[in-house]
Amino acid sequence: MYLLRGPLGARVPQRKWFISCLKAGCPDFTHCKDAVAPHRIPEGPTPAGMATSHDAQLTSGYAKARRCISVMSNLLEAVWEMLVTLGRVVYFWLEAIFLAFVPTSFIAKDISGQTVLVTGAGSGIGRLLALEFASHSCRVILWDVNTSGNEETARLARKSGATVRCYTVDVSDREQFLDCPDSMIVRTMQVNAAAHFWTVKAFLPNMISRNHGHIVTVASSAGLLGVVGLADYCSSKFGAVGFEESLRFELETLNKDGVHTTLVCPYLIATGMFDGCKVRFPWLLNALDPEYVSSQIVDAVLRNQQLLILPRLLYVFMALKGFLPVKCVSVICDYMGASHMMDTFKGRKTD
Numbered sequence: 001m002y003l004l005r006g007p008l009g010a011r012v013p014q015r016k017w018f019i020s021c022l023k024a025g026c027p028d029f030t031h032c033k034d035a036v037a038p039h040r041i042p043e044g045p046t047p048a049g050m051a052t053s054h055d056a057q058l059t060s061g062y063a064k065a066r067r068c069i070s071v072m073s074n075l076l077e078a079v080w081e082m083l084v085t086l087g088r089v090v091y092f093w094l095e096a097i098f099l100a101f102v103p104t105s106f107i108a109k110d111i112s113g114q115t116v117l118v119t120g121a122g123s124g125i126g127r128l129l130a131l132e133f134a135s136h137s138c139r140v141i142l143w144d145v146n147t148s149g150n151e152e153t154a155r156l157a158r159k160s161g162a163t164v165r166c167y168t169v170d171v172s173d174r175e176q177f178l179d180c181p182d183s184m185i186v187r188t189m190q191v192n193a194a195a196h197f198w199t200v201k202a203f204l205p206n207m208i209s210r211n212h213g214h215i216v217t218v219a220s221s222a223g224l225l226g227v228v229g230l231a232d233y234c235s236s237k238f239g240a241v242g243f244e245e246s247l248r249f250e251l252e253t254l255n256k257d258g259v260h261t262t263l264v265c266p267y268l269i270a271t272g273m274f275d276g277c278k279v280r281f282p283w284l285l286n287a288l289d290p291e292y293v294s295s296q297i298v299d300a301v302l303r304n305q306q307l308l309i310l311p312r313l314l315y316v317f318m319a320l321k322g323f324l325p326v327k328c329v330s331v332i333c334d335y336m337g338a339s340h341m342m343d344t345f346k347g348r349k350t351d
């Protein structure tokens with residue numbers, strides 16, 4: 001609560017009801033029971049004979065004062081809101097810096113006995129994540145379109161004693177009777193972007209009602225920065241990034257603080273998916289080790305970390321992209337070899 005001082009030096013009503021009076025268009029602050037007399041404008045028409053020039057001056061003075069107070073109050077409110085926002089930004093910034101130095105084991109949540117669904121579990125990062133979560137005594141459900149790969153992951157995961165269920169699922173197929181899309185572009189969009197909707201739609205309502213759960217979106221650094229020759233892949237990953245970000249904001253707005261999200265944006269990973277890609281400065285930015293990526297993802301889940309960009313150097317690129325002019329970003333990307341990265345792309349033989 002604030003007490004504002006009017007320009008006439010009179011004590012004006014408390015801010016809360018004062019604003020409600022202003023909003024309600026109440027001409028004389030009648031919402032206020034303890035309004036102080038000098039600020040009240042007489043109700044109803046001025047009785048005949050009473051309208052002196054002094055009264056008129058006084059009335060217009062009150063109106064001006066009220067307008068001035070209204071402007072001041074809005075200004076104060078805006079400044080206050082800005083300061084609070086700034087305070088929160090600084091607080092969360094410091095918190096992130098502090099947490100970066102705290103070992104995961106200190107702050108890790110207990111996920112043993114939890115059910116973890118891994119899509120694309122038949123190979124690569126999906127397989128490694130399944131094995132990591134199985135070693136944390138989670139019940140693991142494996143989805144992949146590739147049955148044999150998925151079964152192999154299940155066999156490996158069971159070795160750690162975890163309960164494992166594996167299903168052959170095409171995550172892009174919203175309705176099983178639909179035919180596969182004709183073009184690879186549509187296919188890429190369906191697997192990398194649209195599939196998030198179908199999977200999350202199936203599980204989120206239950207998570208929200210229990211205020212418990214964690215959704216991990218494996219996007220890519222190609223979902224933050226475009227790459228020559230990867231327009232379809234980048235579009236689909238930008239879609240996944242936008243999806244995750246909006247989902248996180250929605251959950252925050254709903255106050256569902258028990259449902260967590262983690263957005264993962266890795267650079268190239270040596271799983272074979274991007275075999276043959278040319279990297280100009282391998283000593284600076286080389287394909288990541290899949291084991292390293294999966295362990296970082298599990299760490300991020302245990303810490304309820306919202307964003308994981310790998311390697312960390314890419315945070316610098318993202319910051320540069322944020323404030324440098326577009327042409328400067330192009331020059332840097334070109335220098336880093338991004339323009340010719342896909343020239344020698346082979347991919348995985350079975351892809």
Ligand SMILES: NC(=O)c1ccc[n+]([C@@H]2O[C@H](COP(=O)([O-])OP(=O)(O)OC[C@H]3O[C@@H](n4cnc5c(N)ncnc54)[C@H](O)[C@@H]3O)[C@@H](O)[C@H]2O)c1
Nearest residue numbers: 120122123124125144145146170171172220268269271273
């Ligand atoms: N490998 C990289 O360089 C790299 C870089 C950044 C991001 N990523 C992302 O990380 C994720 C995992 O990549 P990876 O290298 O482990 O890939 P991967 O090809 O080794 O594994 C992908 C798995 O998904 C399965 N899959 C494909 N389409 C499916 C569908 N419609 N329904 C169900 N399962 C399906 C495949 O059978 C395969 O087992 C992908 O989203 C990829 O885009 C990869």
